Structure formats: structure tokens, C-alpha cells
Amino acid sequence: MVSRLTRAAVSALLTTSLVALPLADATACTSVLLPAKDGGFVYGRTLEFGLQLQSQLIVVPRGIALTGTGPEGNIGQGGLAWTSKYAATGTNALGLPMILDGVNERGLSGGLFNFPGYADFQTVPPGKGNQSIASFEILTWILTSFATVDEIKAALPGIYVSAVKVKSFGDMVPPIHVSVHDAAGKSLVIEYTDGGKLNMYDNPAHVLTNAPDFPFHLKNLSQYQYVTPNVLPPLKVGTTSLSAASSGDGMNGLPGGFIAPARFVRAFFAQANAPQLATSAETVGLAFHIMNAFDLPPGSIGTSASAGGEGGGVSGYETTEWIAATDMKNLRYYVRTYENPAIQVVDLKKAVQNLKEIKFIPFDSKPAVRDLTP
Incomplete structure (x- = not known):
């Protein structure tokens, strides 16, 4: 089995008992990182939620003034002021000028993932x-400000990330954690827990799902050392x-179901054993095929308005609202939606010219059906 997760890396983070943490999770986002032989990487992820996030494509140019949301909660006012050093593109949510998932012009890529209960x-x-941003703005600040994981790790302790309620999010604080990957293949998980403690974890698995916290997922992954894509020898029972x-x-032996720890394990083995293709451009298609395995059948996960941040505080069921694949070398952000399986793309290099x-670009939600009847 080809694996980028060593036993030593797992052991270094096995600080939490597997059975001591509650499995508070209902929001089923899943992500992977795939290397290509040309040195590029493709980051793939799904976005599941109960509350419809009404995502659009967003393009943020370099050199514009941006302001975070201060603790008073007025969106885009009273917080940290900065100028975008790098252009970025991706998806937003709920009509907000924020990046939920995306890539910048240095190939830094990542996303926000629901993290309720933690x-x-x-x-x-x-x-x-004026030194703070809201939780949902952290990826926007990162992608418009930094080129590498190391730069993020150095800068993040210098700002405050606060709990700001969003009216269109059921008047709740978006409970997120963050996955980031740079063009060199370094991966980082960012989590704020336990009274606002900042935790930054190097991510040797290059995978993220939802709650529990990241050390739990590595602890859980260590239980699956026997899993292999290889054909096993016959079982000998006497003669x-x-x-x-x-x-x-x-x-x-892979775990089934839709809970986040199970998806983390399945995503890791799918990614770790995937063939390495010649180019990142070719790897985009591979990423979509892998993410197909995490596309939720409607009705498979129910949500409740009384369950807080799980599913955005609405009753119903989660759907895979969209799936994205980011070519981090060629700076192309691909996405397909629940309504339209056709792949749509934004080329960042072209999108930021002049x-x-x-800029917000609505998804095309009308699928084209090609009639092949002779």
C-alpha cells in the first residue's frame, strides 16, 4: 500500500483516548489531497449541509482593501483591515463576501469544514x-494574505478569531475548523477549541472531515493498519x-456509514492508494471520481433544528450541495452542483485580469441532457 502516513507521525499525535471523545457530528464534508507526477497537487472536497448555503463562485483580486468583522457582529466592519496580497477564487456561502473553499494565485488551497460541538x-x-476577524472569514484572510503553510503558522497567533453570529445561519456562530494545503504539499488543520485555544496541526494524512477534533481522527485511523488494496491469500482452515x-x-475492513470518523478513514485509504497520474490537470478527474464515494444519497442524514450547528440549525436532510476539485498548479477551480453534474470551472489567472x-459568479444549475436517440 502506498501511504504518506507513517507510524511515527501517528504516534506523535495520539494524545487523546479513542473512547473519551463524543462523536458529535452530522455534517458530512470530506476532503483529500492528490499528488501528480509533474509536482502539482489536486485538492478535492464535498460540501454537505442541511441549510442550503446558496454558494456562488467568488473571485477576489489582489490589491484591494478588505475588512474583517469585529466582535460587534456587523459584517465587514470593525475588524482587522488588510490589503489582499494574492488573488483568490473559490466558493462563498449565504451571499457573504467570504471564501468558504478555494485557491489563491500561489497555489495555496483549502476550505472551511463544519465542526459543531467542538x-x-x-x-x-x-x-x-481591529485585530480580529470572524470565524467564517479565516480562509478569506489566509488565501488573500499567504503563500505557504509555514507563513500561516507564523501569522495566525497574531490575530483574534471571534464568535460572530450570522443571521442567515440561524443566528448562530458558524462552528468551523480549517484545512489548508500549499503548493509544496504541506497540509495544516486549524482548530479553535476549549475557550478559544488555537490548535495548528501538521496533517500527514492530508484528509479532513468534521468533528471530533483532528487528533481523534489520527487516533482512529491507527486502528486500520491491516487495510490493503492487495489481494489477500486464501484462509487456511485445516487442509x-x-x-x-x-x-x-x-x-x-473499512468502516461504513456517513459519520465523520468513518469518512476520514475511507477518504485516507482512497487517497493513499489512488494511482499517481502524470499531471495535475489529469488528476482533477481522479479527484471527482474519489469524491463520488462521499456524495450523500438524499435522505441518508437527517438534521434537526434543535441540534444547533449540525446542518445549520434546520430540520430536513443533508445533501451534497457541491463537489469541488482544485488544480493547485494550474490555478483552476472546478465545481459541480447537486442540480447540475456538469463540471464548471474558473481559471484564476484569467479571472483576475483587470x-x-x-466578483460573484452564479453556478449554472440547469443540467444539459444530450439526447442520443437515433
């Missing part, structure tokens, strides 16, 4: 509002040789 953001001291009834017996302000 996310706990910082209290901004009096007079420090009788028993072969599996089907191919795929080496992966037979762009002077943030």
Missing part, C-alpha cells in the same frame, strides 16, 4: 477589535483453502 472561538479584548467470494477483500473588485 469549535470555541476567542474572546476579543476591549479595544482589540481447506477458503478464498474470498469477491475481489476487494483487502479493503473489507479585476478591481470582488
Whole structure:
């Protein structure tokens, strides 16, 4: 099995008991990172939610003034002021001028993932509002400001990330954690927990889902060392040789279901054993095929308005609202939606030419059906 997760890396983060943490999770986002032989990477993820996030494509040019949301909660006012150093594109949510998932012109890529029951953001001291951003703005700040994971790790402790309620999010604080990947293949998970403690974890698995916290997922992953894509030898029972009834017996021990720890394990093994293709452009298609395995059948996960941040505080069921694949080398952001399986793309290099302000591009939600009847 080709694996980028070493036992030493797992052991270094096995600080939390597997059985000690609650499995508070209902929002089923899943992400992977795939390398190509040309040195590029493709980041793929799904976006599931109960509340419809009404995402659009967003393009943010370099060199424009941006302002974070201060602790008073007025969107885009009272917070950290900065100028976008890098252009970025991706998807937004709820009509907000923020990047939920995307890539910048240095190939830095990442997304926000729901983290209910665990996310706990910082209290901004009096007079420090201009050094703060809201939780849902963290990826926007990162992608417009930095080129590498190391730069993020150095800068993030210097700002406050606060709990700001969003009216269109059921008047709740978006409970997120963050996955980021740079063009060199370094991956980082950012989580605020336990009274606003900032946790930054190097991510040797290059995978993220939802709650529990990241150390839990690595602890859980360590239980699956026996999983392999290889054909297993027959089982010997006395003088009788028993072969599996089907191919795929080496992966037979993977966990099923839609809960985040199970998806984390399945995503890791899908990614770790995927063929490495010649170019990142070719790898985009591979990313979509892998993410197909995490596309939720409607009705498979119910949500409740009384369950807080799980599903956005609405009753119903989660759907895979969209799936994205980011070519981090060629700076192309691909997406397909629940309504339209056709792949749509934004080329960041072209999109920012002569762009002077943030641009929103609605998804095409009308699928084209080609009639092949002779």
C-alpha cells in the first residue's frame, strides 16, 4: 500500500483516548489531497449541509482593501483591515463576501469544514477589535494574505478569531475548523477549541472531515493498519483453502456509514492508494471520481433544528450541495452542483485580469441532457 502516513507521525499525535471523545457530528464534508507526477497537487472536497448555503463562485483580486468583522457582529466592519496580497477564487456561502473553499494565485488551497460541538472561538479584548476577524472569514484572510503553510503558522497567533453570529445561519456562530494545503504539499488543520485555544496541526494524512477534533481522527485511523488494496491469500482452515467470494477483500475492513470518523478513514485509504497520474490537470478527474464515494444519497442524514450547528440549525436532510476539485498548479477551480453534474470551472489567472473588485459568479444549475436517440 502506498501511504504518506507513517507510524511515527501517528504516534506523535495520539494524545487523546479513542473512547473519551463524543462523536458529535452530522455534517458530512470530506476532503483529500492528490499528488501528480509533474509536482502539482489536486485538492478535492464535498460540501454537505442541511441549510442550503446558496454558494456562488467568488473571485477576489489582489490589491484591494478588505475588512474583517469585529466582535460587534456587523459584517465587514470593525475588524482587522488588510490589503489582499494574492488573488483568490473559490466558493462563498449565504451571499457573504467570504471564501468558504478555494485557491489563491500561489497555489495555496483549502476550505472551511463544519465542526459543531467542538469549535470555541476567542474572546476579543476591549479595544482589540481591529485585530480580529470572524470565524467564517479565516480562509478569506489566509488565501488573500499567504503563500505557504509555514507563513500561516507564523501569522495566525497574531490575530483574534471571534464568535460572530450570522443571521442567515440561524443566528448562530458558524462552528468551523480549517484545512489548508500549499503548493509544496504541506497540509495544516486549524482548530479553535476549549475557550478559544488555537490548535495548528501538521496533517500527514492530508484528509479532513468534521468533528471530533483532528487528533481523534489520527487516533482512529491507527486502528486500520491491516487495510490493503492487495489481494489477500486464501484462509487456511485445516487442509481447506477458503478464498474470498469477491475481489476487494483487502479493503473489507473499512468502516461504513456517513459519520465523520468513518469518512476520514475511507477518504485516507482512497487517497493513499489512488494511482499517481502524470499531471495535475489529469488528476482533477481522479479527484471527482474519489469524491463520488462521499456524495450523500438524499435522505441518508437527517438534521434537526434543535441540534444547533449540525446542518445549520434546520430540520430536513443533508445533501451534497457541491463537489469541488482544485488544480493547485494550474490555478483552476472546478465545481459541480447537486442540480447540475456538469463540471464548471474558473481559471484564476484569467479571472483576475483587470479585476478591481470582488466578483460573484452564479453556478449554472440547469443540467444539459444530450439526447442520443437515433
